[in-house]
Structure formats: C-alpha cells, structure tokens
Amino acid sequence: MTSLAFQAPAGPTASATVEIAGSGLAELTCAWLLVARGHQVRLRPPEPAAGPRPLLLNQPTLDLLHSLWGRWPLADCHRLTHRQVCWGPGDGAIGRRLPQPATVVDGARLTERLLDRLVTRHPDILSETDGPPRWTVTAAGPSAHWTAGRRHLLAGEAPLTPGTDETTARLVCTELAWLHLTPLGSGRALLQAMIPGPATRPTELLATLLAGSALAPALRHAPRSAVALPAGPRLHRTPAVPGRILVGAGAIRYDPLSGTGTAQALRTAILAAASIHAMADGAPQEPLCTHYTTRLRRAFHAHLATCAQLYPQAFASPSWQHEIDACRWRDPLLQGDDGDR
Template sequence: MRPTTVAIAGSGLAELTCAWLLAARGHRVRLRPRPAGGPRPLLLGDDTLALLHALWGTEAADGPAADSHRLTHRHARWTQDRDADPPLPQPAAVVDGARLARRLLARLADRYPDAVSEEPDPAGPPDPQARPDARVPPVPPDPTVPQWTVTATPPGRAGAYRTAGRRHLLAGEAPCAAGQDDTTARLERTDDAWLHLTPLGDGNALLQAMVPGPVGHPARHLGRLLAHSPLAARLAQAPATAVALPAAPRLHRAPATPPAGRTPGLLLVGAGAIRYDPLSGTGTAQALRTAVLAAAVIDSAAAGTPADRLCAHYTARLRTAFRDHLATCARLYPQAFPTPAWQHELDACRSG
C-alpha cells in the first residue's frame, strides 16, 4: 500500500475520527481545522460513547468525555396517554462538543506527530461539481499534495441535498427549578411539537423543540410551547434566547467523488453527508460510522481498489441508511402528530 495524503477540512467528531483512523494506517493527514465555536452540548448514549472509545483507543475513566455530566434515565411521553412509558434506565452523558473536539485533536497530534500537520484552508473544500476535463491525462500522485479531502462542510450548491421535510429544531438554555432531578432526560409532546429537556449538570438545562416548519421568533415560540407542557414546572423560567436550526433528515446527492486528474477526491462525512432527525438520538453514532467508512474507502483505494467503485459503494451505503431512517420517522411521527400541520413532514418521510 502506498501512503496517501489526505486533507481533513474541519474539526468535528467525524472529521477528526477519520483523521485518527487514517494516521493509524500510515497515511499522511493535513488538518484544516475550522475556527472553534462556543460550548455545544451533546447528549451521547452509552452505546455511542462505547463506539467513540473503541475508535480512539481510550477508556471511559480517562477518555475524551471523562468530565461529562452523567444521566441515568430517560422519560418519554410520546402519546396522549400521560401514564405511558415510565422512566427507563438509559445511561448517557452530556458533553461539550467543542471541548471534546479539542481533546481529540490534541490526542491525534500527540500520537501521530510525524503523520499529522496543520495548515490553513483559504479556499475551503473542493467543489465536487468542478471536475477537470476528462481528456486531461492522469497525473502521477505528488506525495505532498492531498489526493483526498474529507469534510463535513461541503461547498454550498443549490439542490445538493435531498431533504425530507422542512421541520426545525428550536433550542435554548434555561435555569432548572429548585430541587429538580438532573439525571433524567425528558421527552414530551404537545399538540404540534415535541420537546426534549436535557439537564446540563450546572443548574441549567437545554430545552429543544421540534416544530413542523420555520418560525420567526424562536425564543417566543419555544416559550409558548413550554407553557403547554409539563416540562414548564421543571424550569425556573423559559429560555431567554433560542436558535432555530433546520432539522429534517437530509442526504447529500453526491457524498463521494473519486480523484480525477489534479482534482482530489471528496468524501463528505457527518451531517455534511447525512443528517438524522434528532428524535432518533443516533446522529453522532451515524457521523462516526461515516468516518469509519470514509477511512476504509481511502485505505482501500491506496491498496489498489478502483476509487470510483469505492465511492459508489460509499454512496450506496449512505442511501440505504437514509431510507431506513426515513422509514423509522414515518413509523414514529404519525403516532404523535396526526394533524394537518405535520402532514407535509409525514408525506416527506413516506416518499423516501
């Protein structure tokens, strides 16, 4: 196998995990990290944490999520019956995604100092549509020039994604009411939304709400939803500020393109390739799986397997995962929202 040089454009969990796996297999990694943002709470189930530790060779006691806030149970009320679904044991951890990424980046640089370097990214990832003329003869690979780019932030292009719906996730933090349990995550539904409350372990909680479309005033809308939910009693007040983020499942139409001429191949990972509905609770695990598969594509191409066949396999795997996820959404959402407001979302899932 001839070592390959790979540009990692970004510093999310999927990008860094792919970089870690490639460096472990003897490839050269050129990191192009994005500017660090503020705190970003992530709720990771123990299955996802186990996958993260297995991929990075860490133990739970001293791993990247060692100082997380531990949750022990999950309470879901998804139907009209308020007595349904008592709290169930579901161990999980609330971690700061930005801090976790910094720790993984430091571990990567410490373990593979000769294989990993950092460089600026003035132009961003390559545009997968900007392919060279097919008549240009192949160019022998330059060991110092990346043959692949891996990123979760592809170039913006209208129609690049197949999106199943238009629902949005509203999110804001608020102080917990005195004496509230901070070890149980709670899911409640209202007539036209579901709400999720995640204790953060510092006296505050993250409140999220899924609504069937965009809203003009996220904090105001989130407050109205909270007022009609039993979760209101668990907070001292509604979130003062909130953001609204597109959250419908989506799949990039071309998540993998092979190298061609002087243009490196492009592999999209994480939410840049496939985004799950937050209701599933498996978005981070799926992002890590895309990192594993992307590393396998590059490793197999370096061993001589045709890159176009590998990219076709990568694309097919993601399409299958997307169809399966939409089938799950189409099964779950009608149980809670048989209302006209959600009809577009239900139809979008079923059409997948």
C-alpha cells in the same frame, strides 16, 4: 446501516495523501484512523470553536467513540441514568421512565480534546503536504442535498426548578411539537422543541410550547434566548466522488429525535477511512465511491422509515402531515434494493 468495523490490513501497500478539511468529530476520527494505517494525513488549521455545544451521547455511542479513540475519562461531563418518554396521546401526561445511561458533554470541548490527542500522537499532521492531496475529507460540501421535511429545532438553556431530578432526560409532546429536556448539571438544562416548519421568533415560540407542556414545572423559567435550526433528515446526493469524501453531517443528517446522529457521524468516518485505505491498496475508485454513497442512502431511508412510523403516532394535526409525507419518500435508485440496511 450495519456495523462498519475498520478491518483493513495492518498497513497499505501504498500511502494515500489525504487532506482533512475540518476539525469536527467525523473529520478528526477519519484522520485518526487513516494516520494509524500509515497514510500521509494533513489537517487544515482548525477554526476557533463557536462556543459551547451540549451533546448527548447514549451509551452505545460512547462505547463506539471509546473503541475508536481509546478509553479515557471525559472531563466536565454530566451523567444521566434514565429517560422519561411521553410520546403520543396514549402515554398520558407523565409517560414512562426508562433506564437509559447517557453522558452530556460539550461537543466543542470534546473535539478540542480529540484534536489535542491527534496532534500529540502525530505532530506532523499539521505540516504541509508534499504536493496536492489525493483525497480531501470534509463535512462541508456543496449543498446538493435531499432534505426530508421543513422542520426546525428550537433550542435554549434555562435553570432547573430546585429539586428537579438532574439524572433524567425527558421527552414530551404537544399538539404542535415534541420537546426534550436535557439536564446539563449544576442546575441547568437544555430545552429543545421540534416544530414542523421555520420559526421567525424562536425564543417566544419555545416559551409558548414550554408553557403548554408537562415540562413547564421542571424549569424556573423559559430560556431567555433560543435559536432555530433546520433539522429535517438530510442526505448529500453524492457524498463520495473520486478525490473527495463527505463525512458527518455534511454527508448525512438524522432527525434529532433518533439520538443516534453522533454515532452515524462516526460511522461515516469509519467507512470513509476504510474506502480510502482500500483505494490506496489498488481497489478501483468508482465502485468504492458508489458503495459509500449506496451505504449512506440505505441508512438514510431506513431512518426515514422509522420517522414515518413514529410521527403519526404523536401528531394528528395537518401541520405535521407534510413532514410525515416527506419521510415516506423513497430514493428511486433504491427501489427493490434489499441490501443491508
């Protein structure tokens, strides 16, 4: 997807009434952009956070976040300077250590801070709307998705071995999975492993994968508990229809390997806000909803094409063939479409 700079005029000729049904990063960003353009935006009361959620933001994503919300110091974050990558048999057991600045933040704390910033600047955003909203923006929608594969991500935290470099994230492959180690600061790390299907015993499997990888010496022991989450790239079939726009992971989800999922969530918020603003100025709804959907479809298939190139380089086992084939699927509506990607 190309850059989605929010370049609408200074204010709409008519104000749209918008309900933001959720308090995730994409939903809050869309609210922030819309209220700044003079729209009547109302936020449903946020639900309590489910707990800490480590989030790795590369520098371009962090720059995008700051360009939207303004630059402010991130509290309780951990800075990384490098990423060490061992992808496929040609990289050997150590791989390449590359300069790649990034910041690890608690995603739940980040959205709390953005919510505070939004409510402090626009306290009426939590008030009742005057009548039903014209638009609802949310990351939670009907489960009408295309999903490219059955792969799952295993994740758990564990202590680092004393002396382990806490400024370098590490990616390695085994025959069955890729594993990513993200230092969190204070001697702890997040271990993630992508496998080509579901797992009934994620904690045991993650420990087995760690033991067979080059990451084992970096941790004092395997995570004591782990979760398994569906992680195949996913696209909602109709992310925008008159009256409702899906943003964030509810609209489009990338493979975690890309490291650009947060940036893509922010881009959906930018495009959704620009679409609503244009419709408030009198642009017809149907073409703009179609444009929104098409832009996400193009981005999704560009992402699948990248996955289809990368995974065969690392995995030759039959268990991964389904995932590779799934990434080669093409939306028939985009066949022969040479639009921006």
